[in-house]
Amino acid sequence: MTQLKIAVAGASGRMGRMLIEAIQNAEDVTLAGALDVAAAPSLGSDAAAFLGKPAGVPIEADLGKGLANADYLIDFTRPEGTLKHLAYCAAHGIKMIIGTTGFDEAGKAAIAAAAQKTAIVFAPNMSVGVNVTMKLLELAAKSFSHGYDIEIIEAHHRHKVDAPSGTALKMGEVIADALGRDLMDVAVYAREGVTGERDPSSIGFATIRGGDIVGDHTVLFAGIGERIEISHKSSSRVSYALGSLRATRFLADKKTGLFDMQDVLGLK
């Protein structure tokens, strides 16, 4: 069986470790490199040591060393890290699976530009369940386009640094597109004090941070006499890791182009 040679960025992070475990458990992929920041205490140690089964792959800060044997880089880090990796991967034809969230418009544009040189899957949530939920939201938004107030509530662990989550923002975009609205015009990210009555065209966001919540998203369609809630709850990061491996396999026959998980799962 041809092996897909994958490097993992943020190898000591929550997702990095989950990805390394998923790679080690899959038959058609090989861990071919591991990256982390120069200050990471794990630098130089074996990337799979935490599993009790070393992979013979040291964690590197140098991109040349960490990516020397890789055809794919799965990146769940921070926008500044991903953008550094992106420039290297575009220049060296390494395909990327980007799960990092929190990019500004310039960061997103840099990813789109790099996709003219290499193939990229970029998605704020790699789980199959969330991506199917996106389709349900599209349908629901069209059905509840009048008379229903739309609010998106997300909850994550205490370590998460960006808000609202990339998934919540994507849900907002999907709903706004389905309604012919621009999320930039209708999003309300905070309410405090005397806010006045709710604008019926708005899409509200509420963020909860605490403990070890892996990732919960609920979209509320609140009408008169009824309300509908569409929820997805993650109980483990394994679904993000398995989705990332599906995305890697999807890129096997692609040379360039920007794709998302809807492409990978055939949901478009």
Ligand SMILES: NC(=O)C1=CN([C@@H]2O[C@H](COP(=O)(O)OP(=O)(O)OC[C@H]3O[C@@H](n4cnc5c(N)ncnc54)[C@H](OP(=O)(O)O)[C@@H]3O)[C@@H](O)[C@H]2O)C=CC1
């Ligand atoms: N698309 C999806 O399905 C999912 C997306 N995510 C997103 O993935 C990202 C990572 O999440 P998570 O694993 O929980 O975070 P962690 O903080 O646990 O891990 C991030 C890793 O990236 C490293 N890192 C930090 N800054 C840089 C940098 N500038 N360059 C290179 N590496 C860097 C960290 O090193 P150090 O700790 O030493 O700073 C750490 O190893 C977040 O943006 C999150 O929102 C998360 C889950 C699912």
Ligand SMILES: O=C(O)C1=N[C@H](C(=O)O)C[C@H](O)C1
């Ligand atoms: O930081 C996380 O943990 C997660 N981040 C992603 C996001 O911002 O949507 C995906 C998932 O919800 C977990």
